[in-house]
Amino acid sequence: MARSAKLRRPATLASLAAELGVSRTTVSNAYNRPDQLSPELRQRVLETARQLGYPGPDPVARSLRTRQAGAVGLLFTEALSYAFRDPAAVGFLEGLALGCEEAGQGLLMVPASPEADHAHTAAAVHRAAVDGFVVYSVPDDDPHFAAVQQRPLPLVVCDQPILEGVDHVGIDDRGAMAGLGGHLIELGHRRVGVICMRLGRDRNDGLVEVARQHAAHFHVQRARLAGLQDAFGPEEWSAVRVVERFDHTVESGASAAAQLLDHDPGLSALAATSDILALGALEELRRRGLRVPEDVTVTGFDGIPEAERIGLTTVRQPVREKGRAASRLLLERAEGRCRSISLPTELMIGQTSGPAKVADAPWFSGL
Amino acid sequence: MARSAKLRRPATLASLAAELGVSRTTVSNAYNRPDQLSPELRQRVLETARQLGYPGPDPVARSLRTRQAGAVGLLFTEALSYAFRDPAAVGFLEGLALGCEEAGQGLLMVPASPEADHAHTAAAVHRAAVDGFVVYSVPDDDPHFAAVQQRPLPLVVCDQPILEGVDHVGIDDRGAMAGLGGHLIELGHRRVGVICMRLGRDRNDGLVEVARQHAAHFHVQRARLAGLQDAFGPEEWSAVRVVERFDHTVESGASAAAQLLDHDPGLSALAATSDILALGALEELRRRGLRVPEDVTVTGFDGIPEAERIGLTTVRQPVREKGRAASRLLLERAEGRCRSISLPTELMIGQTSGPAKVADAPWFSGL
DNA sequence: GCGTTCTTCTGAACCGTTACCGTCACTGTA
């Protein structure tokens, strides 16, 4: 009997109940509310379940009935491969995963299908069985993000613009970068080259006009560039060359640095909007035999471990805390809605920034 | 009418159908099979759905009916915080996430509850609404892993022992480490100190006897130590000091190196079972003013980018490909079951390994 | 002896969808 049931089709709570001659409720209770039935019966249920190969209540059916999935959905930067290579993104993921784990919630990474597949672009978002969404650093016009907003679920965005009625966590990218810019100015840097990550969903490796800077689809990059502009002032900023790279890699940073230096060998500083890119700039400078910071100053942003190890001047941001904050906001939603958390940053002055070498005032370099 | 329905309770496919005066099937088809109904009716359905605030078919109900969740479950190293700091683990995750994304599948990170919570330890595994599981580098006796095996779903394990009837992907840790050991021996190293990651679920920071090495609960560490033993031979190996560290961090590597050097300042080489630990060893050596490789040789394992950048002698393993292979194995299950994939590794001889300094034969160091 | 309480278990109503098969109107053909 038991065998045939096993062979015919997977055992269910109902078939198990029938086999035992008890009600479904009782079997359900055996798993979910041990105090609701006698220990002996419970043992018998569990024992029979094992014999029949019943693996316990089906998670999906349970979710349907209880109206909770026990998981949080994560919409990550579309280009997954780069996301995992960005220590800041990984740090965020770590914090978020930790927060979810502590709450016993799963973390579902929602697949972002390629743009090409127009009709089904956001299908995965609609298919995700989750109790809420965290959206991390997607471009403003991302169709997946739009789909997420359509679902009637709690939502937290991170490293994105503050949106009406949507919980938010982030840092003051603009202010922090302005602080770093101020540091450069204090050191006398005026001929500065800037390296930034991609500003839109399209690949655009090269110089960036001010218009494109302001129209950037990625909030974080837009804000950081604006911060530098704040520090330098509009007129000086218009003379600053900004180079964009689609791929967020050390090699990209190197090639961007090369492009800037080829254009103006007299640059006294290279400011990158991420540490990864700054590492690439350092590599390129080493290749060219230029000393840091004696010949050229280099700065980054993020405060990744490797940057810290080599003493890069950068802004340290609490990436893990961002993840934790996001999970908290999502999971502990109780009081008045629409909260916005801005975490503190720290300007880390390392060994890669120094006084600008002023060509026509050599004595100045000693400052 | 529409308003009241919206206020009373969230709209469902049925309520929408009632509102429209069509059958539920038709509404369902409007979403899932556009070719099954006239474009006009479909438009009308979608339009009414928008007005009623119906967000489309409920993912959970759909999953229950179609018997597929559209997601892959991932059981990751219990200590999540360390997993995300291990570039090898992150690389695996990247490959896996990419493979899932391409297949349009979600990736659900299953929360591993703390051991303390005995009864519910594996509850999250039972709650996971997934179509299959990937298990990555968990200890042999992990209760979550046991729970995964109970679920009647496809399963792939990675960086774990090969199990009867379970798909598997990994590398030849033992052989690769034996190769690295051979390299050390060729260079004349005999007084070697070894630094390894934790060997069990318990914290045991310190020296490791051979018995514990063989009883290690983590397959990868066990295999790598065994590989070194293969290279050195049993008798020489018994003289080699192995130090274990629970936390997988650069600092741990440094402190382990310090412990080894304090014990035997005459060590000519430090072999770590991971690049992260090796980086720590390099740091400690720098602190002590010892040159690498002139005074001490250092080797790692994994081939993480930073190691490559500084020219660490190590074994490069294709971590991303491991992830991709796991996703392939899980998602393209069709032919004869129980496949095992072993990916190739590459011995990377960098600038951190050199000939052993032989105390009583100084000329030897010039070799 | 009788009402009360407790324990243990049952019945039936959902949860929101999709699969399967049937129906019905309409068209073209002989």
Next chain:
DNA sequence: TACAGTGACGGTAACGGTTCAGAAGAACGC
């Protein structure tokens, strides 16, 4: 006019559980 073929839509029955309000019987107090 009859009939098969086709496109568009409807009805019914799962899918596998959870939950709540009780029923049946035992234990208890007075």
